[in-house]
Amino acid sequence: MSALAMSAIPTEGFTPPGPGDFNLPPVGYTSETAPTFEFLGQTMYLGVTKPMLQLALSVVVIFAFFYYASRKRAMVPGKLQFVGESAYGFVRNGLGRDIIGSHDFMRFVPYLVALFFFILVNNYFGLIPGLQFPTFSRAGMAYALAALSWVVYNAVGIRKHGFAGYFKLQTVPGGVKGPVLALLVPLEFFSNILVRPVTLALRLFANMFAGHMLLILFALGGEYLLLHTSGFTPVAGVLSFVMFMMVCVLEMLVMALQAYVFVLLTSMYISGALADEH
Template sequence: MAIRLADDVFRAPGLELFDFPPLWSGAPFWLTKPVVMAVTGAFLLCALAWAAFAKPTLVPRGMQNAGEIVYLFIRDQVARPFLGKDADRWMPLLLSLFCLILLWNFMGVIPGIQFPINSHIAFPIVFALAAYVIKIYLGIRHQGLVGYFRNLMFPPGLPKALALVLYAPLELLYTFVTAPFTHAVRLFANMFAGHLLLAFFSAAGFWLLYEHPTVAGAPVGLLSVAVAVAMTGFEMFLQFLQAFLFTMLTAMYIGGALHPEH
């Protein structure tokens, strides 16, 4: 995609935004900027959790107050609705998952970083695979191997012949392929598209107003900057929403494995 103004060409940002070489020549292929940012974010989250809960007081203040707000939000809006009496047991996983995904997403709007870690498909895939390994393990542990696949493939009330021919293959495909794939891609695709759009409007505004200013191009440049600012706010909402939805779906899958009758 290119926009021609006068004798110059504006080239829109593309997939090169997501192509990060190793940090130095000879470094392992996986040692890239997103990996370093992801590890840094994980350590930062540990530091924030330590600051919030290392020395709790009866009346929370500062970091403890913020930490408890996030904890109560995940407990009341995610864990308890799907896990019931098992909610507290799974809160460490769900809280950590939500906070880490949210922090990695917010890196896309932090000046100087401006790259959402989850726009690299490898990171959402790891989260999704971890959730599904836990789901299948719990399902087999609580229902038994035979019971798990029987409940999965032959729900009560459905004729056995119909279940065997139609329902069972589709349910197996959904459980082991489609569901984990969509769980990961939903997070990845939103972060990928949002980052690309923000980069486009920001680059267009910079190019039209600073690098190649013209009378005709100035209004378009100003509009591009305004759209970039508005989209930054919208993107932050989506970053929060995707972290919430990913965590909620994880809780739902765990709850379904623990309580298949529901």
Template structure:
């Protein structure tokens, strides 16, 4: 039996590649109700509990000379404050929107990293619900910032940019409407969602192939064990890559949220 035929086999213990069904796991609790809880929802609950516990333990007894655990918590908070919020918005507006930006950064990273944690093995952002909620929150913050700073001119200047000859508004206004108020939450959602979906599928593919080559295909020929060594090596490399992606996607999501708020606060509005 050649390699392609062997890998394509799906019966009698054959290879089973990842499928989209993995992102729609069966219900664990409250099946058939609007409050149905499946594996991904449960992971989200666990992540939120872990975040609350970590920050409670890290901040309940703050010391002038912080211990190791307090230092790690403060490092994460300072990163959001210094490198994102205050860097783009300045100290005044940066501190005003810091709770939102920090929450988005920590939530996105925490939900992302579950994709490489043993026994969880899927990102809490691997289905559209959470990325969409976070994107809508970012979009609402953008609208709020603009209306608060420019209550009478925000929508007018966003849809009818000053200095454009009025006949061109026939073309410019629909473009600004779509790009500013519709595409932003959509692109935020899809960028995060698709990265988590693709990452999960790749990891499942590599480690499923490893199991197949090492424990099933070797019954046909010991030669196939070499492919198992290769797939587990690729799986390890992509696990490290997924950790990097988890960090970068959290940073990009928080950064873009801050950039949108900065644009809403700009004086030209």
């Protein structure tokens, strides 16, 4: 862009979005008036924040949906029952039975169904007017959920194989012997035990964070170009809003995909924990 074009766009009045936009103060406070405390050298807010309320709201929404979908069960399902059964069957069969196996999958179905719709609803909060914040764009939320899955699949493996047997299966590749194990065992331990929950959470968090950052950028940038600039720059504001709508459509797909991938990987990790040999 030429220097002349750059000079036509005043930037001193526009504050670009950044990571600070995701650090929401407690409900009822501003960032200046909110109570804080120090943790690991960082200033943290003290109180109930919007993402916390969204977690609770998602539980109510999911419970209400499946309650009303199953309340008047019939051999010939109505529309709501059909949607509920289809949603349940999608997770039960596609992410439970097909991945974990028909022998063991049913005891994990409640967790997988709850996990899938919990992530899905909290992701779609980012597109709902009035909420407009994907809960798992906060790293702590995503890592807590990944830690829960980590506990589940490791506990399952230890329960079946015993502590020593499980960690042997996870760290010693089948059919491999000799000095090469000195290299492979630490790598397998690092990959299968330590890295999995980190990558599981990071994938969800990073996609929600980046997608919401783009939405903020196009929405605020378009508003600023339309209302606070002159000349040809308002045209760029219109294009920015067009991009905002296109990113919204893309985000709808990404949000559903991230819920699917998170539960898919959890199912794969449970399946691997139950397997007799890797």
